[in-house]
Amino acid sequence: MKITEQDTDFGRELLASLQEVRDHLDGKIALPTRIIDAMPASRVKAIRKAVAKSPKEFERRFGVPARTLEGWEQGRKLDIAGRVLLTVIERDPDAVERALAIDPLISGVALEEMDAAVLREAQRRYTRE
Structure with a gap:
């Protein structure tokens, strides 16, 4: 990555964002926040x-x-x-x-390791009648 001393749009936006964070932390401005309670x-x-x-x-x-x-x-x-x-x-x-359903033809999972419902679905899907 090349380091340059030029002003860029990205650099100016980054500095403005950092100043906004500083102003928020100093109580000068209020930014939208969302508090998410911990799941007990x-x-x-x-x-x-x-x-x-x-x-x-x-x-x-x-x-x-x-x-x-x-x-x-x-x-x-x-x-x-x-x-x-x-x-x-x-x-x-x-x-x-x-x-999260497993497709046995793609994953190579042994049929005996699959849940019975998944096995029935795989049989229905891939058995010609």
Whole structure:
């Protein structure tokens, strides 16, 4: 990357943005903000229990490692992506499963490792009648 002493539009916009942040921190201006409350561990556990009997079953259904889920259930930090995923699972778990559905012809997953419902769908899709 070439360093230049010239003024550029990008450089001026970056400096203006930094000044805006400084003014906000100094209380000179108010910027729009959105406060997102943390998801309590009890809610994480309630979501999991509503859709799966165990963390391992939750992992199988939604791809979230059981150890990660267990950490969230014990109050470890839940990032925004995890919070969004749990919120969608809470509202429509089938939508998440549909989005994560495995196509055995593309993925090469052994049929015996697939969930029975996925197996039936694969058979329906790829069996000629």
